[in-house]
Amino acid sequence: MASGPLNGVKILEFSGIGPGPFCGMLLSDMGADVLRIDRKGGDRGEKTHVTRRGRKSVALDLKQPAAREACLRLMETADALYEGFRPGVMERLGLGPDVALARNPRLVYGRMTGWGQDGPLAQSAGHDINYIAITGALHAIGTAERPVPPLNLVGDFGGGALYLAVGMLAALLHARATGEGQVVDAAMSDGAASLMAAFYGHMAGGRWNDRRAANGVDGGAPYYGVYACKDGRWIAVGSIEPQFFALLMEKLEIADFPHKHQRDPAHWPALRARLEATFLTRTQSEWMALMEGSDACFAGVLSLTDAPSHPHHIARGTFVTVDGVLQPAPAPRFSRTPGEIQALDPRIGAHNETGLTGWGFTQAEVDALRRDGGF
Numbered sequence: 001m002a003s004g005p006l007n008g009v010k011i012l013e014f015s016g017i018g019p020g021p022f023c024g025m026l027l028s029d030m031g032a033d034v035l036r037i038d039r040k041g042g043d044r045g046e047k048t049h050v051t052r053r054g055r056k057s058v059a060l061d062l063k064q065p066a067a068r069e070a071c072l073r074l075m076e077t078a079d080a081l082y083e084g085f086r087p088g089v090m091e092r093l094g095l096g097p098d099v100a101l102a103r104n105p106r107l108v109y110g111r112m113t114g115w116g117q118d119g120p121l122a123q124s125a126g127h128d129i130n131y132i133a134i135t136g137a138l139h140a141i142g143t144a145e146r147p148v149p150p151l152n153l154v155g156d157f158g159g160g161a162l163y164l165a166v167g168m169l170a171a172l173l174h175a176r177a178t179g180e181g182q183v184v185d186a187a188m189s190d191g192a193a194s195l196m197a198a199f200y201g202h203m204a205g206g207r208w209n210d211r212r213a214a215n216g217v218d219g220g221a222p223y224y225g226v227y228a229c230k231d232g233r234w235i236a237v238g239s240i241e242p243q244f245f246a247l248l249m250e251k252l253e254i255a256d257f258p259h260k261h262q263r264d265p266a267h268w269p270a271l272r273a274r275l276e277a278t279f280l281t282r283t284q285s286e287w288m289a290l291m292e293g294s295d296a297c298f299a300g301v302l303s304l305t306d307a308p309s310h311p312h313h314i315a316r317g318t319f320v321t322v323d324g325v326l327q328p329a330p331a332p333r334f335s336r337t338p339g340e341i342q343a344l345d346p347r348i349g350a351h352n353e354t355g356l357t358g359w360g361f362t363q364a365e366v367d368a369l370r371r372d373g374g375f
Contacts, residue, residue, distance in 0.1 A: 004031020004330075004339040009079050009172070010359065012071075013055065015039065016084030018128075018152070019160030019188065020112050021051040023082065026165050028054030029330035029339045035078075035355050037062075037071060038348045040375055045347035050327045052345035058356060059349030059375050066372035068094055070356070075100045075107060077360050079175075080168050082110030082184075087117045097183045107181040108171040112164050114155070116187030128155035131188040137196050144213040159191025214265075216240065222272035223248065223262060226301060233284035234301035235291075237275075248296040252278050349375065 006027060013024045013036040028034045034054060040061040060067040072095065075081060081100070083090055090096045097109040114131045115121040132138045132155045142148035164186035175181050202208035214220040223239045239248040245262050249255070254274055261267035279287065284300050291298040302310060308319040308326055320329045322341055330339035351358075352375050356366050369375060 002028075002031045002033065002340070002342050003337065004029065005334055005337040007031035007337070009033065010035070010077060011168075012037065012074050012078040012081035014081070014083035014085070014090075016112070018084070019156045019164065020082065020084035021049075022157050022161040023110075023112065023164045023168075024055060025051045025053055026161070027168075028342055030334075031337065031339060033358075035074065035351075035359060037074075040067075040349070045345055045350070047323055047325050047344040049345040050325065053322075053327075054342040055346065056351035056355040056358070057346045057348055058352050061373060061375060062093055062095075064373045066369050067374035070361075070369055070374055071095055072099070072103055073361070074356075074359055076104045078104065078107060080108035080110060080172060082112060082164060082168065084112040087111075087113060087122050101181055105181055106175045106179055108168050108175055108184060109181065110164050110168045110171075110184045110186060112160060112186050112188075114160075114188045116190060117185045121189075128152035128188065131155040131159065132192045135189060135193040135196055136199075137192050139210075140196070140199060140212060140218060142212050143219070144211070147212065154195060155188040155192050159193075159195055160186060160188040163191035163194070216263075220265075220268070221263075222268050222275055225272075227275055227279035229282060229284040229287060230280055231283040231285075235279060235284055235287050236299050236301050238297040240297070244295050244297050247294060248298070251291050251294065251296055251298075254278065 009027075009032045011024075011027055011032045011034045013020070013034050015036050015038045024034050024036070034056070036052075036055040036057050038057050038059045040059045045057070060070060062068055062071070075095075097111075100107055100109055111117060113122070114126040115124060129138065129149050129152070137154050138147045138149070141150050141154075164184065167184040167186055171182050171184050199208055203210060209215050209220075212218060217224050217240075219225050223237060223245050226234050226236050228234055237248060239245040242259065242262065246259055249257060249259070252275070257271060257274065261271075282290075287298075288300045292300070307313065313319055317329055319326055320341070321327075323344055325344065327341075330341060333339075353363075353366050356369075357363060361369075
């Protein structure tokens with residue numbers, strides 16, 4: 001039996017890419033029974049597809065009426081489902097929210113898109129970089145000369161998958177209290193805009209300059225940034241508070257910079273030059289030995305290769321190896337109902353029988369679905 005606070009919650013996933021699978025990973029890691037509907041004939045199913053871990057896979061040909069009816073049957077017993085198609089695709093398949101909620105009024109119907117279910121861009125193709133571009137997020141991240149794509153963390157995973165997961169869990173609480181399901185419209189553009197709430201507030205209050213690298217936490221302030229070391233590696237400092245900045249200066253043996261000028265942009269170029277020159281005098285490992293764990297708000301900038309072996313991660317079990325694949329462990333952590341990785345990404349269609357029978361189909365119904373070309 002799965003471990004986690006969502007143990008017993010049944011979630012139907014219509015296979016997609018990007019934020020959808022990551023949302024499913026989170027829900028599965030927290031104990032949900034996630035049954036994934038894959039396209040018949042798909043060739044995925046690799047243990048290195050970390051965000052697709054923890055599901056059962058049923059491969060259906062949704063062009064066939066029998067397969068679509070099987071999906072509706074699954075919706076009847078599901079607590080929630082989510083899909084990541086363009087608006088209208090599920091409706092054209094006869095699997096849209098109106099039909100689904102008519103079959104199961106308690107169902108939470110999650111919809112993951114880039115632009116949302118409506119609006120001028122709703123039917124346009126896009127990726128993370130496009131969704132965050134129109135929210136101000138991409139404009140705010142990078143060097144003074146140009147924006148820099150922050151991986152696809154802000155739109156896909158932060159503004160998309162996490163908001164979909166939170167929205168579905170909130171709707172599940174409502175459904176359990178009232179018996180009423182609903183649609184969760186999770187747009188990556190909406191989520192990315194929401195993530196920018198603090199910065200829009202700062203700008204409204206006159207505390208944020210609408211230029212890159214001109215503010216306290218965007219690389220503008222020298223006490224919050226990255227610096228090269230003697231060996232070409234990097235360290236990160238975030239010494240925002242005066243007492244932490246004072247400790248940083250003490251550790252670096254810089255005694256002649258007036259601390260009262262810390263927040264004064266007029267003095268930032270001189271301070272940055274001092275910090276750059278100082279950090280170049282030692283290697284990353286030497287700086288880590290001197291400063292890590294102090295209140296100077298210091299860390300080494302570790303590569304993906306090096307990060308899992310950091311002593312803090314080892315002590316907390318932040319990374320785990322499953323069947324030879326190193327990957328992040330489930331997060332967050334629960335004191336009474338710890339989550340777990342239920343399984344690695346299965347072969348497409350690996351649970352055509354067991355997945356369906358586990359969700360209430362009889363063996364005769366599974367056999368009939370096969371005869372009718374459903375899978």
